[in-house]
Amino acid sequence: MAIVEARGLGKSFRVADKQPGLGGTLRHFFARRLKDIPAVRDVSFSIEPGEVVGFLGANGAGKTTTLKMLTGLIEPSAGAVEVAGFRPFRRQASFLRTITLVMGQKQQLIWDLPPLDSLRVNAAVYGIPEAEARRRIEELAEMLELGEELRRPVRKLSLGQRMKAELLAALLHRPSVLFLDEPTLGLDVNAQVRVREFLADYNRRTGATVLLTSHYMGDITALCQRVLLIHQGRLFYDGSLQELTQRLAPYREVCCDLAGPYPPEAFAGFDELESLIGQRLRLLVSREQLTATLSRLLSSFPVLDLEVNDPPVEEIIGRLFREGTVG
Amino acid sequence: MKRSLRLARVLLSVQYAYMLEYRAEIALWALSGLLPLIMLALWSGAGAAADLSLSPAELRRYFLAAFVVRQFTVVWVIHIFEEDALQGRLSPYLLQPLHPFWRYLAAHIAEQATRVPFVLAIVLAVWLLGAGASGWPPPSTWLLGLLVTILAFLLRFLLQSVITMACFWSERAAALERLLLIPYLFLSGLVAPLEAFPPGLRRLALATPFPSMVDFPARLLSGAEVDLLGGLFTMAAWTVLLLPLFLLLWRAGLRRYAAMGA
Numbered sequence: 001m002a003i004v005e006a007r008g009l010g011k012s013f014r015v016a017d018k019q020p021g022l023g024g025t026l027r028h029f030f031a032r033r034l035k036d037i038p039a040v041r042d043v044s045f046s047i048e049p050g051e052v053v054g055f056l057g058a059n060g061a062g063k064t065t066t067l068k069m070l071t072g073l074i075e076p077s078a079g080a081v082e083v084a085g086f087r088p089f090r091r092q093a094s095f096l097r098t099i100t101l102v103m104g105q106k107q108q109l110i111w112d113l114p115p116l117d118s119l120r121v122n123a124a125v126y127g128i129p130e131a132e133a134r135r136r137i138e139e140l141a142e143m144l145e146l147g148e149e150l151r152r153p154v155r156k157l158s159l160g161q162r163m164k165a166e167l168l169a170a171l172l173h174r175p176s177v178l179f180l181d182e183p184t185l186g187l188d189v190n191a192q193v194r195v196r197e198f199l200a201d202y203n204r205r206t207g208a209t210v211l212l213t214s215h216y217m218g219d220i221t222a223l224c225q226r227v228l229l230i231h232q233g234r235l236f237y238d239g240s241l242q243e244l245t246q247r248l249a250p251y252r253e254v255c256c257d258l259a260g261p262y263p264p265e266a267f268a269g270f271d272e273l274e275s276l277i278g279q280r281l282r283l284l285v286s287r288e289q290l291t292a293t294l295s296r297l298l299s300s301f302p303v304l305d306l307e308v309n310d311p312p313v314e315e316i317i318g319r320l321f322r323e324g325t326v327g
Numbered sequence: 328m329k330r331s332l333r334l335a336r337v338l339l340s341v342q343y344a345y346m347l348e349y350r351a352e353i354a355l356w357a358l359s360g361l362l363p364l365i366m367l368a369l370w371s372g373a374g375a376a377a378d379l380s381l382s383p384a385e386l387r388r389y390f391l392a393a394f395v396v397r398q399f400t401v402v403w404v405i406h407i408f409e410e411d412a413l414q415g416r417l418s419p420y421l422l423q424p425l426h427p428f429w430r431y432l433a434a435h436i437a438e439q440a441t442r443v444p445f446v447l448a449i450v451l452a453v454w455l456l457g458a459g460a461s462g463w464p465p466p467s468t469w470l471l472g473l474l475v476t477i478l479a480f481l482l483r484f485l486l487q488s489v490i491t492m493a494c495f496w497s498e499r500a501a502a503l504e505r506l507l508l509i510p511y512l513f514l515s516g517l518v519a520p521l522e523a524f525p526p527g528l529r530r531l532a533l534a535t536p537f538p539s540m541v542d543f544p545a546r547l548l549s550g551a552e553v554d555l556l557g558g559l560f561t562m563a564a565w566t567v568l569l570l571p572l573f574l575l576l577w578r579a580g581l582r583r584y585a586a587m588g589a
Contacts, residue, residue: 093424
């Protein structure tokens with residue numbers, strides 16, 4: 001039986017429709033015009049207990065709005081949603097004890113106090129006995145490789161340490177459904193890897209269900225067997241990561257710093273050229289052509305530095321939509 | 328019950344630790360609440376006390392008591408709520424099984440606890456400078472006055488919480504609080520004891536909750552004769568009116584909540 005189920009889910013936001021300039025301002029002041037902007041439209045999916053599902057989409061695609069409806073932060077304008085047998089927007093205490101939402105860069109920890117103080121508050125809010133809370137903090141801190149950091153004011157922690165402490169706070173009550181919105185945003189590569197390992201470990205140990213949004217393909221490939229792809233508020237893909245990767249995989253991002261400036265015409269033979277800013281060159285190259293393109297590049301230009309990455313998910317998805325590959 | 332007590336203890340102790348980080352700022356806030364003492368200086372001159380039908384000692388006691396009441400009824404929930412809603416900090420609070428306003432209430436109480444030494448120092452300084460009250464009322468009156476001051480704080484917190492609900496409809500609702508500040512200043516008894524008001528203005532003031540927030544506790548604290556039961560009944564009546572209104576607006580507001588910044 002599904003633990004998360006969305007049926008025809010939709011959300012519109014009413015926003016002011018104001019024309020620019022003084023005239024527009026005056027008209028807007030005396031006769032305010034509003035319009036409904038649909039953020040999510042007719043989204044349906046279900047998630048089984050223990051699944052780790054990646055939620056992909058460009059900025060503004062509707063990922064976060066969907067997560068907010070699934071957690072009960074906002075009320076859907078249309079459709080129905082059920083999480084662990086609850087209707088989220090009712091926000092019953094027993095529902096809130098079942099779920100957690102982690103938003104990258106948004107914090108629940110008290111900024112000027114050590115994380116342990118916030119953890120004490122969370123333990124009291126969720127009614128976790130003090131001895132049990134201490135045991136859980138120790139266990140999670142060990143998994144997250146946190147020690148003395150829990151005794152230092154949050155403002156003194158690095159972004160990675162803070163994110164790990166946020167995760168600890170969000171999981172102290174042992175939720176069985178985790179909604180993670182960009183949990184590795186802004187972290188360096190090592191911290192990203194540690195957070196991913198922790199999440200995989202948590203899922204293995206507790207059997208928790210995870211719905212995760214991320215801009216980093218690495219998060220999705222490391223954690224998710226299944227992905228949902230949302231674009232302009234509509235669900236475009238629901239299936240295995242492998243199948244999606246076959247569609248996404250063709251491209252690798254090649255960034256290099258050249259030894260000197262070159263005009264754009266100098267790269268006429270490189271169809272993959274995405275941008276040339278100063279001496280920084282950026283190409284999106286198909287996997288099959290990667291070796292050949294790199295050889296050509298290195299033999300044609302003096303290169304100071306070279307990086308080969310998976311391009312940002314947002315860009316690949318945008319490209320796929322432009323090319324009509326997905327739809 | 329045991330769980331609620333533990334929650335209250337933890338919330339208050341953590342909020343107190345947080346407020347101690349801002350003790351210098353809180354000391355300045357305490358100093359900025361000197362209006363009743365300024366009014367005392369103004370009314371003390373040129374025989375104005377007689378115009379208020381009070382003896383100079385009664386006037387001194389009233390304004391010193393009003394200063395204490397003012398210090399412990401400062402409410403800023405609308406500002407913190409507006410900021411939390413705009414910055415996205417409200418969302419994690421909403422996803423925990425505790426009404427966010429309990430946190431705000433705990434923050435206010437912790438802030439007041441941090442104020443205590445500064446307020447005591449100012450009261451002592453005023454006392455030593457000769458504006459202190461001769462023949463101060465007995466401790467039982469003091470205790471009752473302090474209890475009613477706590478009730479006054481709760482009423483003011485509730486009133487501002489109702490106004491705070493406008494944050495769900497407007498992104499800058501804190502400006503509304505400034506509108507409320509004028510009637511609060513003039514009708515609460517901060518600028519002059521309510522007894523000294525012309526009858527028409529006094530009737531108008533008494534039709535609002537503001538006298539319950541300063542005049543009533545301050546007069547009690549200063550040892551003046553008050554209608555204790557009548558005053559408590561007025562406070563209870565306003566609470567009965569405002570609490571359901573707050574809950575109603577809270578429920579309606581949550582339906583409009585867009586979880587901005589989150």
